[in-house]
Amino acid sequence: MAKRNLLIAGNWKMHKTPDESAEEALKIASMLGDFDLSNKEVMIAPSFTGLYPTGEALKDTKITLGAQNMYYEEKGAYTGEISASMLKGCGCRYVIIGHSERRQVFNESDELINKKISAAISNSLIPVFCVGETKSERNENKTLNVLDKQIKNGLKGIFVSGSNELVIAYEPVWAIGTGDTATPDQVEEVHKNIRGLIEKIYNKNVAENIKILYGGSVKSGNAAELLSLDNVDGALVGGASLDAKDFTEIIKA
Ligand code: PGA
Secondary structure, eight states: OOOOOEEEEEEOTTOOOHHHHHHHHHHHHHHHTTOOOTTEEEEEEOOHHHHHHHHHHTTTSSOEEEESOOOSSSSSSOTTOOOHHHHHHTTEEEEEESOHHHHHHSOOOHHHHHHHHHHHHHTTOEEEEEEOOOHHHHHTTOHHHHHHHHHHHHTTTOOOOSTTSOEEEEOOGGGTTTSOOOOHHHHHHHHHHHHHHHHHHSOHHHHHHOEEEEESSOOHHHHHHHHTSTTOOEEEESGGGSSHHHHHHHHHO
């Protein structure tokens, strides 16, 4: 089977002011120049306050916009929260959901994540649904079981018909921001397993076409090898996406 088109996504976490976000995004666009993006999509996920100016800055470029989180309700008395339609209004195509930092620091449960994925899809936003095991879960050989549970719970009752409605990101918690990347063998084993599970939950067509990204200390030095793996369809990049030069090197890898 031909390689699926790649998605290279930058997760800027809680970095950069609105102006800094728009500036860095433009720098990335200009460094990419006329680099061929026909089989690669580039997405940037700035903080909520950076979304609108960054979306405006990227309007005439091929780079797409994503948010890092959202709430599942459409509107109402939810002080401090942001809805899917607000993200759409800022020009978002994607929304990262269930990042391990949301799960760990903000106690997000599989149930909450499930509601967010469902609301995102209903609003035609593509969720980048993150899953990953901790170091101790890997050491205890629980990786595949943990991911199985996260994915089944996260997608419970959610209907997906095409490959473009959902993206999955495998991000081992122990590899995020640590400089410690999973080995190509570990990544391929997990991604293959996730694809098999998607086939069981949905069907062969969705499984063959869905994008499964890898995230966790991706940098220019390891991106080419990881992205060449059969079941890896892109990368979710944190630290190395903050600098235009580093990120464009990964995109071109
Ligand atoms: P990292 O983060 O690239 O800095 O490891 C990845 C992520 O959290 O998405």
